[in-house]
Amino acid sequence: MGERGDFLSWKEVELIAELSGCPPPTHPALCFQDGSLDKYRSISGLCNNRQNPLWGAANTALVRWLPADYEDGEKEPKGWNHGRLYNGFQLPPVWEVSKQIMKSTSKWKDESYSQLLVEWGQYIDHDITFTPQSISRRAFVTGQDCLSTCENTDSCFPIQSHDVLEGGKSCMPFYRSSPSCFASFGSNIKEVLQRQQMNAITSFIDASAVYGHTPELQRSLRNLSGADGRMAVNNRFQDPKGRPYLPFVPITPSACFQDHHGERVECFSAGDSRVNEALALTSLHTLWIREHNRIAEILKGLNGHWSTETLYQETRKIIGALHQIITMRDYVPKIIGPEAFDHYIGPYGGYDPSVNPSASNVFPTAAFRFGHATISTTLRRLNESFQEHEHFPSLRVHNTFFSPWRLVKEGGLEPILRGLVGTAATAVTSDQLIAEELTEKLLVLDAPQKMDLAALNLQRGRDHALPGYNDWRAFCGLKLIKSQDDLQDVVRDTRVAEKILRMYKHPDNIDVWLGGVAEDLLPGSRNGPLFSCLIGKQMKVLRDGDRFWWETQFTKLQRSELLKSSLSRIICDNSDLDQVPLDAFKLGEYPADFRSCDTIPSMSLEAWREETSTALELCGSPAKTDSREFILSSTSGKLVALSVACVLAFELNDSAKNLCKEMDEVIDLHKALLPTFYGVTT
Numbered sequence: 001m002g003e004r005g006d007f008l009s010w011k012e013v014e015l016i017a018e019l020s021g022c023p024p025p026t027h028p029a030l031c032f033q034d035g036s037l038d039k040y041r042s043i044s045g046l047c048n049n050r051q052n053p054l055w056g057a058a059n060t061a062l063v064r065w066l067p068a069d070y071e072d073g074e075k076e077p078k079g080w081n082h083g084r085l086y087n088g089f090q091l092p093p094v095w096e097v098s099k100q101i102m103k104s105t106s107k108w109k110d111e112s113y114s115q116l117l118v119e120w121g122q123y124i125d126h127d128i129t130f131t132p133q134s135i136s137r138r139a140f141v142t143g144q145d146c147l148s149t150c151e152n153t154d155s156c157f158p159i160q161s162h163d164v165l166e167g168g169k170s171c172m173p174f175y176r177s178s179p180s181c182f183a184s185f186g187s188n189i190k191e192v193l194q195r196q197q198m199n200a201i202t203s204f205i206d207a208s209a210v211y212g213h214t215p216e217l218q219r220s221l222r223n224l225s226g227a228d229g230r231m232a233v234n235n236r237f238q239d240p241k242g243r244p245y246l247p248f249v250p251i252t253p254s255a256c257f258q259d260h261h262g263e264r265v266e267c268f269s270a271g272d273s274r275v276n277e278a279l280a281l282t283s284l285h286t287l288w289i290r291e292h293n294r295i296a297e298i299l300k301g302l303n304g305h306w307s308t309e310t311l312y313q314e315t316r317k318i319i320g321a322l323h324q325i326i327t328m329r330d331y332v333p334k335i336i337g338p339e340a341f342d343h344y345i346g347p348y349g350g351y352d353p354s355v356n357p358s359a360s361n362v363f364p365t366a367a368f369r370f371g372h373a374t375i376s377t378t379l380r381r382l383n384e385s386f387q388e389h390e391h392f393p394s395l396r397v398h399n400t401f402f403s404p405w406r407l408v409k410e411g412g413l414e415p416i417l418r419g420l421v422g423t424a425a426t427a428v429t430s431d432q433l434i435a436e437e438l439t440e441k442l443l444v445l446d447a448p449q450k451m452d453l454a455a456l457n458l459q460r461g462r463d464h465a466l467p468g469y470n471d472w473r474a475f476c477g478l479k480l481i482k483s484q485d486d487l488q489d490v491v492r493d494t495r496v497a498e499k500i501l502r503m504y505k506h507p508d509n510i511d512v513w514l515g516g517v518a519e520d521l522l523p524g525s526r527n528g529p530l531f532s533c534l535i536g537k538q539m540k541v542l543r544d545g546d547r548f549w550w551e552t553q554f555t556k557l558q559r560s561e562l563l564k565s566s567l568s569r570i571i572c573d574n575s576d577l578d579q580v581p582l583d584a585f586k587l588g589e590y591p592a593d594f595r596s597c598d599t600i601p602s603m604s605l606e607a608w609r610e611e612t613s614t615a616l617e618l619c620g621s622p623a624k625t626d627s628r629e630f631i632l633s634s635t636s637g638k639l640v641a642l643s644v645a646c647v648l649a650f651e652l653n654d655s656a657k658n659l660c661k662e663m664d665e666v667i668d669l670h671k672a673l674l675p676t677f678y679g680v681t682t
Helices: 010-020 028-032 094-102 115-128 189-193 215-221 279-302 308-336 338-344 367-374 405-409 414-422 436-440 453-463 469-475 484-491 494-504 512-518 529-544 556-562 567-574 614-619 644-649 654-660 673-678
Strands: 109-114 424-426 630-633 640-643
Touching: 094 436, 094 453, 094 494, 094 512, 109 115, 109 414, 115 279, 115 308, 115 367, 115 414, 115 424, 279 308, 279 405, 279 414, 279 567, 308 338, 308 529, 308 556, 308 567, 338 529, 367 424, 367 453, 367 512, 367 529, 414 567, 436 453, 453 512, 469 512, 469 529, 484 494, 494 512, 512 529
Parallel strands: none
Antiparallel strands: 109 424, 630 640
């Protein structure tokens, strides 16, 4: 098949799309027809790479760095067939692995970093990947709801237990991840025939958590009634200082939990649908919506001639750059360690169009889930003296799930933000992996019973047919685990090594997520060698394969200003905190290690001031209006849009008339040209 052996041609990709009912593929030629893609990234990530338009785009398959390990070679997860043997043994039930190895009744505290480091990890993960569950809530053949069956049927892969659980069942419900629809030019035929999972959002670090990943979602999150490029905010609630909250979801009543006193507080809406999962996550989303509107307001003052669209896109560009800087400069070196950062990522060498920036399957399914082992059992809420809040006490983590009402009615962002920067992160050791709060009391909105996060993670890895722990160690060039002594050298705990091998029987059978989180940490990192490798490799391709990486997108002066910013500065500018650590991810003693916001460096947006042209000074910039109200002029050497109102409203001298004269042969150009050249909404 195909003109190039084992890879698909364009004709074959188009045929597959037609036969399967999938959307048609995007030919590279389309990426050269829209001039706006030279300056601003598309909201869907499409055409970031002009030759491979789907690389990194939303709703495309997670890439495979190693081949899938399905039991039937195509779609059956690992552990699907009860009698199937791996290296002569059955895989242990994931629930048993959780109970015997992963569950921890206590956790140590990290003396180096704040809890904000953990929360940023979850936030930026939601900016890079989202693997949706099967849209079918019932088995195709039997029609049974996946919540009620304990059988493996189509989209259902329930987690089996030897005990009788809530509802009298002996299993916990589990929906398989949705299969990916897309086959693209150059795809490996074997992978096309296998079930692949999708990334529903863009892979790029592009602030999609703020702006969304589809044109429809993007529009719904913007304030289109104004001319200032702002994001929409909540029209019912503000904090005591008048700062905005996120807007509510459009369909109400929503599923979020409620305070039983006073007004309802619906689920919030943001660029990522998981915004309401926990209060700390919601707080970070709120900071960024405020930061967008703060920057847009300043840019409007600096560049009064900018259109609404330009104000929005330039602000979005800055916000995306800040996401990249905070992640790559301040976050990643701390979680993989400086040596691994230098080895796997290294200095930036510029955009490389041969690098595929798409998220790999192992990254969201295993490696970046290391953070689940660092989730605290308590969300601390602190007062202005960074002591336990008098009115809003700290919360057990399960009481923070899907509860945006607590932000609105219990003190806003400030008690939570103080808790995040003023509390030590949770430490990870091989004998204390996942807090019992998360293995016994995890809340999921569409599940009627408490869930087990560790079991869910292990089952997800098997659902995606991820190769085993040893396969990934080989991929990273690490020593293979062949004996208990080898495993002890890696996890540094004899008892844990014994328990793992007692359950799995053979080192090659160990699930990659378990093996990765159990490894002893590298110096200066919060991961062992395997996950430091996988996270490092992923971050490198996200940087090098992004045509819009921040270091290629701004003037030298603008880049210098962007580097002055930090998450600490963003907290200062968008909350009531007036003292923060210089690096919000580092743990410090209050008040000795905290600094006044007046001394926290900030970027000057003066670097974005743009000199106006003579034409703009005379005529003003095009506004949102009917396309017949514009004329086109190429007097300046490049095509520009001028307002006909300028021509009609002023007595112009000869020079101005040459710039603003009505051009009959141009004004009748097709309306469709205007959005392409000027971003005008018709």
